[in-house]
Amino acid sequence: MTDLAELRSRVRSFLRQAQDDGRFEPTCDGWLSGFDPAFSAAVGDQGWIGMTWPREHHGGGASQVERFTVIEELLAHGAPVAAHWFADRQIGPALLRHGTPAQRARYLPDIVRGRRFFAIGLSEPDAGSDLASLRTRAEPLDGGWSLQGTKVWTSNAHRSHHVVVLARTPGEPGQHGRSPMTQFVVDVPSPGLTIRPIRTIGGEEHFCEVHLDDVRVPDDAVLGRVGAGWEQAMGELADERSGPERYLTTMPLLRAFLRGTDDDPIVRADVGRAAASLMAARSASFAVAESLDRGEDVAVAGALVKDVGTRLEQDLVDLVARHANRAGLADDVDRLLSTATRHGPGFTLRGGTTEILRSIVGKGLR
């Protein structure tokens, strides 16, 4: 067995055991709405958070393709991984790239243990796909900053220890005519910080509105360079766009459906076509992980995988919905299908809409 296959089987055993012990029930979209601090702590104890980070920074020193393998299994089993998701995928790498030694020492050990959770505040009421038009401001004070503005769709902000906020900071516009922005780590709770969960279809609460009214943070809350926040945030998005969470969100539903549905001439080719697309998307995503291991630019390839993969996630929901009643609607399929149907429209929105992604890929065509 190869090392990757061995790793895959180890993660699989862990997840089967956790399921047998009743520690989680598979869910679709577990990386956004499966918020379970105890489970995240268990994942951290296995060494599966921050696994690609250097050992001297508390990471596992593993490759991107090893992380890919672990992430695939977590998502395919519908594990509740939302609590640590953004810290593992985005904030840890951002701290490694741009953080100070003090910040790394403060945050990384607990992130890796699955005990410290981050939310990411990018979108605003008037800045969605046109993120560059965001209006949240940070004004310099003596020894710190005052933040003023509103973020929205900030997933799980109300359950996280920190929100990383992208805000405008004073200075002359850069070469693209954009006035400078800076990333700040804001503690939850903080005076002046109000977080209001927004109920989504079906009554779940993971989206939040984050209101900052003169929230004071010290200078060392600045993540990276003052004025470089836009480039930093875009770089994070480009690198983290193409992982397995862009095609496996609805895999628990497909698995449950396939388990309970016998071979049938009407369903057969339909399932085969979906499976073919899924296998291709995996290969494309795996190739991006290999590119990351080689230190290559993955902005275009990542956008492409996300566009195709997230539409496939939606297609899988449609596939099951069309055929779910053939064998009688099993309880688990019904439950998973409900969640997937309600969450489905968001797959092609979050992390860059399909339209934005196609513009990125289109620029790469010339």
Place this chain on the structure above:
Amino acid sequence: MSHDLDLLRRTVAAVARIAGGAATDADHARDELWAALAEIGVAELDGAGGDGGTLREVLAVTEELGAAVVSVPYLATCVAGRWAAERAGLDVPDGMLALATPPDGVRAVRWAGTAAAVVVVGAQHDAAWRSVSVVADAGHDGSPDVDGVPRGAVDCAGSAVAVGRLSVEDAEMLEVRVALGTAAVLAGAGRAALEATVRHATTRTQFGRHLLDFQAVRHDVVVAHAEAHLAAMALQRAIEVAEVGEGPALRRAAAAALVCGSEAARRVARTSHQVHGAIGLTEEHDLWRWTMRLAAHRRVHVDADAWAADLGAALLGADDAWALLSGDDAPR
């Protein structure tokens, strides 16, 4: 290794370009190109390892020839025909081969009349074996295929020179080879069509702008490009699986490559013609060579829906479909 493969690809592409430029008509161009392929040592390959080259190499050549302007029967000869004949214990003459596969059989065989011989694969017999015949090529008397490739009926009864048997395992592997070879042709032709499309869309101006600067056009091209990219990834994965061994995992991977390749081909052909406009329908422009090659290869030798059904049947009712999808029995 990957450096060698890259060199092989570039050599084949260069040879194909030269042959396409030098020849005056399709018959000459085909013969010129085949002679050039023989000269660089790729015309006698069968992808069975050793001197026959690897499957990866043969499929790389197939893909590059899919992108060429000139058509040659490389899939029929070097991916399928020669290998099948050899597995059935039959000799085949040097040179180009035509391939006839069930159920379409011998009525409208591509390349009939231009090949040294026709390799005819029979239908399944008693679930135990398939017949393979090597038939002397009798000349083309049918209408050419949509991509201009000559076709003809092959008379098995009268002129069979040799008949052999293919085991069930070999017959399955032949199907896999034809699926992968087809996916490779589709990948090459699709890539060439898309490159021509991007070229056209970045030079042709309407309403004072390049076509690619219209968002609707750009997104259409992006979707076609994305599907072609995924299909290419599925093909690469299938080749990796093939290098581990034969069996159900390879069959699933080949199904994914062909099903995605066929769907991407449809998308690429439609978008390419839409972007090119009327010029794409003319013989003055090369686009038809690729889009019509896509159309022909989506139909001949393979049935993508049957492959999809085959893959679906393996997953329906499976206790753990994810284990199959993540390729447990063919680890990376």
